[in-house]
Amino acid sequence: MYENILKKYPPEKENLIYILHEIQDTHPQNYIPEDAVREVGEFLKIAPNHIYGVLTFYSMFSTKPRGKNVIRFCQSPPCFLKGSDKIVAKLREMLGIKLGETTKDGLFTLEVCECLGVCGNAPVMMINEDIYGDLNEDKIVKIIEDYKGGLK
Numbered sequence: 001m002y003e004n005i006l007k008k009y010p011p012e013k014e015n016l017i018y019i020l021h022e023i024q025d026t027h028p029q030n031y032i033p034e035d036a037v038r039e040v041g042e043f044l045k046i047a048p049n050h051i052y053g054v055l056t057f058y059s060m061f062s063t064k065p066r067g068k069n070v071i072r073f074c075q076s077p078p079c080f081l082k083g084s085d086k087i088v089a090k091l092r093e094m095l096g097i098k099l100g101e102t103t104k105d106g107l108f109t110l111e112v113c114e115c116l117g118v119c120g121n122a123p124v125m126m127i128n129e130d131i132y133g134d135l136n137e138d139k140i141v142k143i144i145e146d147y148k149g150g151l152k
């Protein structure tokens, strides 16, 4: 089922992270299912337990289905001091979900993460691969509306 991805890589263990990223990024529910772990393990000759260890170590990977757009909000001190908690509360209210949950329409999953490396623009969030900084409540309303309207 994942042969189209696997065939792009030599069967070497150091390709594990790249393969997992590609599987997650191309999965419509933004996660790495059990059958993918099995197939990748057979391909690279790595035990599934080891792959699950990698998946839990890196917070960007998920073994549970997620929304089309994964919002990852930075909770590290510089963002926190600039009011990230208020903005997360606003996001939760707008989307009607708690942290770690996915909206019923499957459009958004809300997660928190550690520093995204752009503290000068705190508070910061990432949606899929895009970073948004200097956030305030008005700005996130506009961003979420753009995603809902298919403008992003």
Ligand code: FES
Pocket: 074, 075, 076, 077, 078, 079, 114, 115, 116, 117, 118, 119, 120, 122, 123, 124
């Ligand atoms: S602390 Fe939030 S981006 Fe660095």
